[in-house]
Amino acid sequence: MVSRGNPEIPPRCMGVPPRGEEETLAEPQKPGSFVHIEIASSDPERTRKFFEDVFEWDFESHPEMDYHTYAAPSGPGGGLMKPMENQVPGILNYLMSHDIDDDVKKIEASGGRLLQPKMEIPGVGWWALFQEPTGITLALFQANVPPRAPRAPRPRAQARSRRSSARKAPKGRAKGRGRKR
Numbered sequence: 001m002v003s004r005g006n007p008e009i010p011p012r013c014m015g016v017p018p019r020g021e022e023e024t025l026a027e028p029q030k031p032g033s034f035v036h037i038e039i040a041s042s043d044p045e046r047t048r049k050f051f052e053d054v055f056e057w058d059f060e061s062h063p064e065m066d067y068h069t070y071a072a073p074s075g076p077g078g079g080l081m082k083p084m085e086n087q088v089p090g091i092l093n094y095l096m097s098h099d100i101d102d103d104v105k106k107i108e109a110s111g112g113r114l115l116q117p118k119m120e121i122p123g124v125g126w127w128a129l130f131q132e133p134t135g136i137t138l139a140l141f142q143a144n145v146p147p148r149a150p151r152a153p154r155p156r157a158q159a160r161s162r163r164s165s166a167r168k169a170p171k172g173r174a175k176g177r178g179r180k181r
Contacts, residue, residue: 029096031103035141036094037078040087044068044080051080092129097140100128104140107132118142 029035041047048068051057058071059080068080083089097103100118107130108114115137116129125144131137 029143031096031098033096034093035076035096036139037076038092038094038139039078039080040083040089040092041080042083042089044082048080092137092139094127094139094141097142100126100140100142104128104130
């Protein structure tokens with residue numbers, strides 16, 4: 001994918017919302033989650049038609065990169081392309097990472113090996129290719145998410161109102177039982 005220098009892979013297909021839509025995800029992607037599934041096919045057009053006809057996937061073509069992105073019904077989405085040099089047709093799964101450098105250290109310490117060092121996906125993030133100890137090849141993906149703007153301070157009256165409504169009844173007295181009969 002990126003080793004071809006593909007600069008415009010849409011962030012959404014990497015499990016990352018476009019800039020300005022960060023808050024629209026129901027739940028943010030967590031490290032270790034599968035976020036992108038890349039299909040390397042000897043005949044991408046035929047593979048595309050198959051997934052459109054059988055599973056109703058939506059594809060978007062990027063002819064300048066010889067790459068297609070897709071959205072599966074419940075995600076994660078991914079990409080479709082011809083195999084890269086020395087790659088056989090198959091699937092490459094990308095795992096979310098918040099710190100690829102740190103994860104690579106853990107991978108190597110646990111018996112895995114780095115196959116492709118961290119590389120930038122311009123405007124989207126970074127990726128690295130590795131094998132776990134039994135030889136399964138996977139990729140890491142780290143999003144290039146801009147830092148969030150600090151929250152605007154709440155007006156004092158609103159903050160006080162929330163604090164007072166959160167107070168509990170004093171110990172020994174249940175709410176609503178202040179008087180004896």
